[in-house]
Amino acid sequence: MARERPAPAGGLDAFLAGVERRALVMAEIATRSRDDALDLVQEAMLSFVDRYATHAPGEWAPLFHRVLQNRIRDWHRRRQVRNRWLVWLHDRDDEDDAPDPIQEAPDPAGRTPEDTVALGIAGEALVAAVEALPLRQQQAFLLRTWEGLDVAQTARAMGCSEGSVKTHLSRAMHALRARLEDHWQ
Template sequence: MLQAVSHGAPENTLDSSAKEDSPASLEAFLAGIGTRAFRFAEVGLRQRDDALDAVQDAMMKMLAYQDRPASEWTPLFWSILRRRIIDMQRRRRFRLTWLSAEPQHEDGGTIEWADDGPDPSRTHDGREGYAHLAAALGGLPTRQREAFTLRVLEELDVATTARAMGCSEGAVKTHLSRAREALQRKLEDWR
């Protein structure tokens, strides 16, 4: 089930199966959303292994909802994954507080992607661009990062994003607006 996630190669285009209104099965839905879910979790958790665990846990929890209509799978999956990421962040903070006398900073290591492009300079530019975007997204407050990722990168509509985030549509619009402004400021220097 995690095959699409574990190879770590970037997608140049979005999976068509993830964009269909009704995938053939829950397995097809999960296979189509796996890589994007991993990226979302990796930005939130900043550690590859934790991101893989979070996505796998969310996918396992989705199996309990396979009898639900396919139209409910997308917001339900993103909501489950988001809550799993928040739980993992809380546990990490709790462990750091109790296990260390000094606060520790997350390492923020670089994200390496497999070189599958025919043009090395284009591949390098793509990796560099993604690394800058991931770093800028990682610097946003959680709700802004979630709103941006779900609305812009996942192309969910406002209502679906609001259901996934557990907030109002107005809150989604506010978080998204603030995220866009912050990302624009952060990414202006990179261009």
């Protein structure tokens, strides 16, 4: 059942203040870029207040996350198109020994391979595993498990059916357990 969320005492500003950090971390996990995540959260805030500020405060959380998740999906679509162009341009160069620009691109989060190893040692491999999930599984996992939305609210935020949310969440948990079996028993 949907968990009732009381209206924030400070109204819209208090709601945004309460959700902004988690929204940023979600966007950063999805994009692996702090700057892109900040841009997405800012756009989501503006779009949310423009379209949904007059809605009941109890509806704000799923509506805000719907806007944010749509922005994240749009960001991924643009990134996929850009990557296809990069691959196409790379193929046209016909240089077999040239490095793959995608593989050679620096980690947007600024991590080196050594950092990644260190993260695994430090237990941040759990978060890295969430980052590695396919986007829809990642969204379902974060909204349900971390943000605390129920299935219906998550479905509304993701723009899909409740059955799809359960499927994405089940696959996410399966993938996480498979990936983390060496780190998590």
